[in-house]
Amino acid sequence: MSRVLVVTNDFPTRRGGIESFVLALCERMPANEVVVYTASMPGDQDYDRTLAFPVHRDPSRILLPTPAVARRVSKVFRDEGCDRVVYGASAPLGLLAPRLRRAGAVRQVALTHGHEVWWARVPIARSLLRRIGDSVDVMTYVSEWCRDHIAPALSDEAASRMQRLSPGVDTSRFFPGCGGAEVRRRLGIAPGAPVVVCTARMVRRKGQDTLVRAWPAVLSHFPDARLLLVGDGADRRRIQRLVDDRGVSGSVVLTGSVPWDAVPAFTDAGDVFAMPCRTRRWGFEPEAFGIVFLEAQACGLPVVIGDSGGAPETTRLTRSRVVSGGNESELAAELCGLLQERRKPQSVSELSGDDWGSVVRTWRHLLSD
Incomplete structure (x- = not known):
């Protein structure tokens, strides 16, 4: 069975558009096929008990691609029997991709939203974003505008592998007369x-x-x-x-x-x-x-x-x-x-x-x- 490890800072109990997007993607997968690795947040233990899939919380409040975080993520990846990785936001967590490839990841997808646009503009961050693009199998984009601003920072090969993945609207919740x-x-x-x-x-x-x-x-x-x-x-x-x-x-x-x-x-x-x-x-x-x-x-x-x-x-x-x-x-x-x-x-x-x-x-x- 293929199992996906989602590595992300953007997850409840934090609230925001990216958090909602990442959570919705996880909830729409079979519960036995997804595992989340994210940061510690206020109220996280009570919240995690409401979810059908396992959530592992790092001791830190913000995940950074440090050697210590890489070790902990790799251990969860192996212990949970995962073979694929999704990064809730490409930068900076996509820098973990080489380490997880060595741990056995056969497919790695890095999501981009808006903040990668400024990574693409700043010289040092731009080089790191290029490294991420070359390390993962596909980098997504939420809008054509984002692609137009992120792709120039990537290698030609990585840019050619970008694919669009925009948030969806749940029409069973949002409809005329819904309250x-x-x-x-x-x-x-x-x-x-x-x-x-x-x-x-x-x-x-x-x-x-x-x-x-x-x-x-x-x-x-x-x-x-x-x-x-x-x-x-x-x-x-x-x-x-x-x-x-x-x-x-x-x-x-x-x-x-x-x-x-x-x-x-x-x-x-x-x-x-x-x-x-x-x-x-x-x-x-x-x-x-x-x-x-x-x-x-x-x-x-x-x-x-x-x-x-x-x-x-x-x-x-x-x-x-x-x-x-x-x-x-x-x-x-x-x-x-x-x-x-x-x-x-x-x-x-x-x-x-x-x-x-x-x-x-x-x-x-x-x-x-």
Whole structure:
């Protein structure tokens, strides 16, 4: 029996898009075919008991490709009878690939997301990324934009072996009417009120601050509108201050963090989804893809997408828009236009190629080649 060891820093109890992606891939494999090796995190023991597959936690809080970590990973690889390895993020853990090849790995797949883009730009990191590409059997990419920025750092042979593996949307969880009415009721939002929703970590790249700055212009056209900001993060206090300074606290709802299984209902509570993401730090902090845009479109919502990185590639529905991430006047105009048409139904059939079934088929193919 083929068994896969997933070596990753990106795993619950940490929360984020990469963590959710890696977990979903593991959960969609037979439980006796996957083993996870990851870092120690608060609450990890209780969480791991809920999973059907084994999880090994390194003593460290962050996995680095040190000799000590390499020894511990190799031991788990052998003890669990694994023959394949997946790195939850190529850099830096893909540097373990030669050691695991010697331990018996017959197939190694390294996932890339967004941070490998800056590895591809910095001279020393670029050479390490090239080494990873030559050491694994295949390196994946989540968007064409990511591939275009990562491939030049790789050897021609490694670049030719890159294959796309983007996150999928679970259409059994995200669909029109999956609980939004109840969320509105609990939050005291009138059933007919226009609602713009954003479900994302509160970090500056995601653009919640641009939404708040654009909101007074939206209210001038839709006085009863509500802005529903779902999530938590390092930028939350700044966002709350901005809400207060702009005098829109009565129309903006900050929910804080919500349970993973509640996210579909909060998404469904909106009429329009907006995350005007922007690239920061001189191009080193882009939005690589943006699974939240697919989730919102699966709920039938038009989306307003920031033009950062690979995010525009998530556009599926005809009434969705791409805007300049920091342009609040452009954002306000698009929000008003979409709210004006909010009762027009949208077909979600365009998302059929983005469901988890197609992603898992690609995933299994990558592991078996």
